[in-house]
Amino acid sequence: MTRFIKTKVAFGTLLLLSATLGTAQDPKAKISDGIIKIGVLTDINGPFMDNVGKGSIVATEIAVEEFGGKVLGYPVQVVSADHQNKADVGSARVREWLDRDKVDVVTELGSSAVALAAMKIAQEKNKLTIVTGAGAARISNEDCSPTNLHWVYDTYALAKVGTQSIVKNGAKTWYYLTANYAFGHSLEDDGKKFIEAAGGKVLGSSRYPFPGNDFSSYILTAQASKANAVAIATAGLDLQNAIKQAKEYGLNDGGQQTVAMLMSIMDVHSIGLAYARGMHFAESFYWNMDDDSRKFSRKFFEKTKRMPTALQAGQYSATLTYLKAVEKAKSDDVADVIKAMKNMPIKDAFARNAKLRDDGKLIHDMYLVRVKTPQESTAAWDYYKVLETVPGEKAFHTLQESKCSLVKPK
Numbered sequence: 158m159t160r161f162i163k164t165k166v167a168f169g170t171l172l173l174l175s176a177t178l179g180t181a182q183d184p185k186a187k188i189s190d191g192i193i194k195i196g197v198l199t200d201i202n203g204p205f206m207d208n209v210g211k212g213s214i215v216a217t218e219i220a221v222e223e224f225g226g227k228v229l230g231y232p233v234q235v236v237s238a239d240h241q242n243k244a245d246v247g248s249a250r251v252r253e254w255l256d257r258d259k260v261d262v263v264t265e266l267g268s269s270a271v272a273l274a275a276m277k278i279a280q281e282k283n284k285l286t287i288v289t290g291a292g293a294a295r296i297s298n299e300d301c302s303p304t305n306l307h308w309v310y311d312t313y314a315l316a317k318v319g320t321q322s323i324v325k326n327g328a329k330t331w332y333y334l335t336a337n338y339a340f341g342h343s344l345e346d347d348g349k350k351f352i353e354a355a356g357g358k359v360l361g362s363s364r365y366p367f368p369g370n371d372f373s374s375y376i377l378t379a380q381a382s383k384a385n386a387v388a389i390a391t392a393g394l395d396l397q398n399a400i401k402q403a404k405e406y407g408l409n410d411g412g413q414q415t416v417a418m419l420m421s422i423m424d425v426h427s428i429g430l431a432y433a434r435g436m437h438f439a440e441s442f443y444w445n446m447d448d449d450s451r452k453f454s455r456k457f458f459e460k461t462k463r464m465p466t467a468l469q470a471g472q473y474s475a476t477l478t479y480l481k482a483v484e485k486a487k488s489d490d491v492a493d494v495i496k497a498m499k500n501m502p503i504k505d506a507f508a509r510n511a512k513l514r515d516d517g518k519l520i521h522d523m524y525l526v527r528v529k530t531p532q533e534s535t536a537a538w539d540y541y542k543v544l545e546t547v548p549g550e551k552a553f554h555t556l557q558e559s560k561c562s563l564v565k566p567k
Contacts, residue, residue: 181230182229182230182231183229183230183231183487185487186229186230186231186487186488187487187488187489187490187493188228188229188231188483188488188489189259189261189489189490190259191231191232192233192261193228193231193232193233193234193261193480194233194234194236194258194259194260194261194262195217195221195235195236195262195264195476195479196236196237196238196258196260196264197213197214197235197236197238197264197265197472198237198238198247198250198251198264198266198271198275199213199237199239199240199265200239200240200242200267200268200290201237202239203239203241203242203393204368204393204395205242205267205268205290205392205393206393207393207394207423207424207466208267208392208393208421208423208424208466208468208469209267209290209466209469209472210267211461212457212461212463212465212466212469213265213267213289213290213468213469213472214235214237215457215460215461215469216457216465216470216472216473217235217237217264217265217473217476218235219453219456219457219460219473220473220474220476220477220480221233221235221476221480223477224477224480224481228480228483228484229483229484233480236254236260238250238254240266240267240271242268242270242271243270244268244270244271244273244274247266247268247271247275248271248274248275248278251263251274251275251278252278255278255279255282255284256282260284261285261489262284262285262286262287262494263275263284263285263286263287264286264288264289264472264475264479265288265472266286266288266289266290266291267289267290267291267468268291268340269291269292269339269340269343270338270339272288272290272291272293272296273295273296273300276288276296276300276302276304276305277302279302279304279305280302280303280304280305283304283491284304284491285304285306285479285491285494286302286304286305286306287305287306287308287475287479288305288306289308289309289468289471289472289474289475290309290468290471290472291340292310292311292312292315292340292344292419293311293312293339293340293343294311294312294313294343294347294554295343296311297311297517297518297561298516298554298559298560298561299560299561301516301517301561301562301563302517303495303517304491304495305517306475306498306513306517306518307516307517307518308471308472308474308475308519309441309442309467309468309471309507309519310439310441310471310523311518311553312340312344312346312347312418313347313553314439314441314523314552314553315344315347315418315419315438315439316344316347316348316350316351316418316439317347317351317439317552318439318524318525318545318547318552319348319416319417319418319437319438319439319525320348320351320355320357320416321351321352321355322437322525322544322545323386323414323416323437324355324356324357325355327385328385328386328414328416329356329357329358329385330357330358330359330360330382330383330384330386331352331357331358331359331360331384331385331386331387331388331416332359332361332362332363332378332379332382332384332387332388333345333348333349333361333362333363333387333388333390334362334363334365334372334375334376334387334388334389334390334391334399335362335363335364335365335390336364336365336367336369336390336391336392336395337364337365337366337367338367340392341364341367341390341391342364344390344418344419345362345388345390348390360382360384361378361382363375363378367391368394368395369395369398370398371402372398372399372402372403373402373406376399376402376403376406376408377406379403379408379413380406380407380408380411380413383413384413385413385414386413386414386415386416387403387408387413387414387415387416388417389403389415389417389418390418390419391418391419392419392420392421392424393424396417396419396420396424397424397427397428400417400424400428400432400433400436401428401432403415409435414435414437415436416436416437416438417436417438418438419438419439420433420438420440421466421467421468422443422444422464422465422466422467422538422540422541423463423466425528425540425541426463426538426540430528430529430530430531430534430540431531433528433540434528434529434531435527435528436527436528437525437526437527437528438525438526439523439525439526439552440467440523440524440525440541441467441471441521441522441524442465442466442467442470442471442507443467443524443526443543444464444465444470444538445539445541446543449505449506450506450507452506453465453470453473453505453507454470454506457469457473464538467507470506470507471507473505474503474505474507474508477505478498478501478503478505478508479494479498481497481501482494482495482497482498482501483497485497495517498513499513499514499515503519503521507521509521509522510522511549512549514556515556515561515563515564515565516556516559516561516563516564517561517563518553520549521549522546522547522549522552523546523547523549523553524543524545524546524547525543525544525545525547526541526542526543526544527541527542527544528540528541528542529541529542
């Protein structure tokens, strides 16, 4: 366990003790072990640490603090760990949390492989998982679980929102630079489907071993394809390096458009507007959307000195909704909590027009954004122009398309 993880466990213990003192507990509540324990399993030191990582832990703590550190008089404790983007490491920690540490809900899971493994373990042990950091569509489709919820985005919505309007605006031919693992493949496959449905064509793709540093040969191949748009289907540090190298090789100078299939505000901040300007991509949150998003983001900024990503805002939303559901159900039993969550309004700093479906998917508005130029940006973190708001019913796959076993045929 790293020093950071130990610190967070210690913080959770202090929160637990302070919440216990002088607090009346609801005698009708069914709270196992007398504690609501939330586990945040995330990428603390790897390629996705800026998009999730410590920021997702902070977002969880903010939600708990806003709730008063307790539910129905019972204390809430937050524990955290680094899954290292390895399914075996993540699985071992999940088993330890559920068997030994009595964790009630495992959250974040910012790796599709880790998320899928964790979901299976949690289902076996009748415990809840809430995936806020991973995006493989199969998490709430063919591999859906009755004890799992999928909160922020998936590759279907990212691909649909992030390609179709661009095709309709003239980018008819595409080339993919794709991370060679499940999440990258899913981004590419879903993207191809929506590009073709909008009247475009994918000329080819290059798959690189993830994680990677040198993208020069792939960029040159994409450049030689003469495609109108070059889609980069990866995330985190790999995405940042690929965008920088594409700029340095003059990819955009010849009129080719660079499209990120998954990008966050931290990616834009890290590489700067000079590199990221003009890029289009699908987003599920922006800190400057409205009063609710700004209020949460200011709290987050005070603690981290950066604005939250969509995944971190989604983690806040999922935690807050979970605590509300435990309070409503007067129980931390997974079936009771999920039933309560599916039958309550979900509106907060992240979620707009949101509803949990039978497959565990949170349906909410998505956005097509463009990164501003340095000249357009008027203040720190003023990075996005929202071009289009796409209702969740149009962004995510329908229940009629679903392969989830939880969806009842109509």
